[in-house]
Amino acid sequence: QVHLVESGGGSVQAGGTLRLSCVASRHSACMVWFRQPPGKSREEIVVIFDDGSKKYADSLEGRFTASVDNIKNSNSLQMNSLKPDDTAMYTCAAEQRALSRPLGPPYCVNGLCCRPNAWGQGIQVTVSS
Numbered sequence: 001q002v003h004l005v006e007s008g009g010g011s012v013q014a015g016g017t018l019r020l021s022c023v024a025s026r027h028s029a030c031m032v033w034f035r036q037p038p039g040k041s042r043e044e045i046v047v048i049f050d051d052g053s054k055k056y057a058d059s060l061e062g063r064f065t066a067s068v069d070n071i072k073n074s075n076s077l078q079m080n081s082l083k084p085d086d087t088a089m090y091t092c093a094a095e096q097r098a099l100s101r102p103l104g105p106p107y108c109v110n111g112l113c114c115r116p117n118a119w120g121q122g123i124q125v126t127v128s129s
Contacts, residue, residue: 003099006092009123012082016127020077022092022120029095030114031075032107033066035088035125042091047109048075055112082127091122 008020022031033046048054048066056064063082068075079086093116095103103115 003096003118004092004094004120006090006120006123008076009090009125011126011128014083014127014129016082018079018082018125020079020090020092020123020125022075022077022094024073024094024096024118026096026098027070027073028075028118029097030116031068031092031094032109032114032116033077034091034093034107035086036091036122037085037088040088044107044109046077047107047112047114049112049114053112055110057109079125082125084127084129086125087127088125089122090125091120093119 003025005023030049032044034042034044036042045057046066054066063080065078095115096118101117104117106113106115
């Protein structure tokens with residue numbers, strides 16, 4: 001059973017924009033966006049709750065904006081002023097308390113934590129200079 005599906009990735013030039021979406025199969029208390037650049041470790045960059053509260057990693061420098069749509073069980077990540085350093089595999093994960101699986105370990109961004117137990121496949125974002 002697929003729990004989360006990401007879309008909206010692709011290739012853009014530096015300075016461009018992309019909008020990622022993550023659609024869940026059911027309500028999520030919170031979601032986390034991760035990214036993993038080539039050859040580097042995965043980094044949690046956004047935590048967003050179903051009430052709209054959210055935190056961003058400092059590395060995003062205010063260029064990304066996350067939003068949640070509880071009716072559609074989805075969230076989106078608007079990425080502006082993209083840089084080559086933003087090139088990465090982006091993955092969303094969600095804490096779904098109705099799932100019959102335990103919650104995962106907490107992932108925190110600037111003090112806001114989420115414990116995802118459902119994961120997407122990941123989507124590639126490539127930014128060229």
